[in-house]
Amino acid sequence: MAERPERLVVVGGDATGMSAASQARRLRKPEELEIVAFERGHFTSYSACGIPYWVGGVVDERDALVARTAAQHRERDIDLRMRTEVTELDVEKRRVRSRDLDTGTEEWTEYDKLVLATGATPVRPPLPGIDAPGVHGVQTLDDGQALLDTLARTEGRRAVVVGAGYIGVEMAEALIQRGYEVTVVNRGSEPMSTLDPDMGCLVHDAMTGLGIEMVNGAEVTEIRTGDDGRACAVVTPEKEYPADVVVLGLGVRPETTLAEAAGLPLGASGGILTDLAMRVRGYEDIWAGGDCVEVLDLVSGRDRHIALGTHANKHGQVIGSGVGGGYATFPGVVGTAVSKVCDLEIARTGLREKDARAVGLQYVAVTIESTSRVGYFPNAAPMTVKMLAERLSGRLLGMQIVGREGAAKRVDIAAVALTAKMTVEQMTALDLGYAPPFSPVWDPVLVAARKAVQAVRADAAPQ
Structure with a gap:
């Protein structure tokens, strides 16, 4: 047998x-x-990852x-x-x-x-009303379908998003595209806590520019329900925000x-x-x-x-x-992620300032302003790049980018540099592609690396 x-x-x-x-x-x-x-x-x-774009109508079919x-x-x-x-x-x-x-x-x-x-x-804190009809977490395709079903049945056009991480920001944009009045209630000082606050404020400005009401530093205490048992408002100690639908973007x-x-x-x-x-x-x-x-x-x-x-x-x-009897390993990550709010691109890799402090690393941080293309080229768009490097050694610790078209994927340069444990000085010699439609002569990443080198040297100089 x-x-x-x-x-x-x-x-x-x-x-x-x-x-x-x-x-x-x-x-x-x-x-x-x-x-x-x-x-x-x-x-x-x-x-x-495609669910917010399906909800927002950018992707037409669920099966796609x-x-x-x-x-x-x-x-x-x-x-x-x-x-x-x-x-x-x-x-x-x-x-x-x-x-x-x-x-x-x-x-x-x-x-x-x-x-x-x-x-x-999805994180669902034990708040009154958190499980009421009309309150949606968005993690699976079933979740996305349930939200779209609610939107189709709801006559009102007021949406409140609780939380301003990746999902919260992307869902706020999706609901704006669906024609809703959107309020984002966020307990942090700025949206996108995966960024340092000085970079998160750039995202805040962009979201406000879309017509999204941003409420930062607000702790939700209750999801209020109406006579029909459905969610009708999000409550904080300071104010109540009417809602015909509530989306949770508190992370997972x-x-x-x-x-x-x-x-x-x-x-x-x-x-x-x-x-x-x-x-x-x-x-x-x-x-x-x-x-x-x-x-x-x-x-x-x-x-x-x-x-x-x-x-x-x-x-x-x-x-x-x-x-299957073979062999492979997963060595780890450097924490690279990208996102967008309409035409604003957001990227990060490596450590934030708080991350570096938490593990006892001493660092210097620099921020530069540049453009996605040569300044004289049509549609050159502004870009802000922040870079962290370790004190004395100059090892790259992290990078964040907020900008328009052509900004986000530049973070991949830093992701490779982090994986290779490069210093910011070594990064300044990287042979990156250049042509006026794609980059200034000095790519924004290299400009940030040069400024980081100067900061490392100044920090190490005798006082």
């Missing part, structure tokens, strides 16, 4: 989970490896965000079970309990190898309920801890990746939680290689 193939169980059917399953299938045939994947939602392998359907995965001999939630992980008996969300049927499935790709969940936290209950190791931010091959620390046959894990920050040397699709897909490739 032939032995049954090994069984890989994947919990979570989006970027990490299905990338891992697909990569494992490339390396091992169905008679060698059976793959069972569970996804509690209606969609698989989709771009969560789906990279591979459940049927396509099944054609590749992956037993993908949609609308099925894993409710329990039994590490000792190497099995998971699942529940069909449509029928309520429960069953146990044994595994030889397990991948946890449970993602992240790792979804590690299963992992925590099973006793798997978690980090300071609640994410699962893994080794370089994305194996859960202390567990030979369990891997984890995507928004539910913590990753090594190559600049600070500490583990941190970063929820980005780029990392999630890479994690899946690494995990799938390991499960």
Whole structure:
């Protein structure tokens, strides 16, 4: 009697989970490896980053965000079970309990190898009214569809976004494009807390210019509901902001309920801890990746939680290689992210000033103003670049950019420099491309690097 193939169980059917399953299938045939994947939602392998653009009408069709359907995965001999939630992980008996969300049927499935790709969940503080109809977090394609359904049913045109991180800012723009009056209520001093406040204020100005009412330094105490039980206002100690729809943009936290209950190791931010091959620390046959894990920050040397699709897909490739008998590692991140508010582009990589202080690094910080093209060239747009370098050594620690067309992707130069542990002086010699339609003779990144070199030298000079 032939032995049954090994069984890989994947919990979570989006970027990490299905990338891992697909990569494992490339390396091992169905008679060698059976793959069972569970996804509690209606969609698989989709771009969560594209949801604000779908809500805003920039992307017309929901299905445009789906990279591979459940049927396509099944054609590749992956037993993908949609609308099925894993409710329990039994590490000792190497099995998971699942529940069909449509029928309520429960069953146990044994595994030889397990991948946890449970993602992240929107932060929902325990406020009165936070779970009322009309209040939406936006993390999954199902969340985006629920929000669009609410917008279609709502007669009023007042929207309040709570929080001004990436999701909050992008959703504020999407709602403006839908014709809503938008108020953003933000507890921070400026929007985009991933930037230093002096750069965040540039984003504030741009959002105000779009007609968005920005309320900074405000703590939400309640989501008020009307007689029909639906959200009708967002309340702070100072004021009440009427709302026909409320969108939460308070960030996300790792979804590690299963992992925590099973006793798997978690980090300071609640994410699962893994080794370089994305194996859960202390567990030979369990891997984890995507928004539910913590990753090594190559600049600070500490583990941190970063929820980005780029990392999630890479994690899946690494995990799938390991499960399939190959070898790959994920060395870490430098914290690169880009976003936009209409034509304003926002980018950051590496450490902010508060990050550097938190890990005990001494630094110099410089800010320069430049343009995206040679000044005489049509449509040259202003750009602000901020750069941090370590005292004495001059090692690049971080960079932030706020500008118009052509600004954001320049952050990739600094991302490479951070990964290579370059100094700002070494950066000044980088052979970057130049032509008047693309850049001044001295690219804005190099201008910032030159100013940072001067700051490092001045700081080191005898007083």
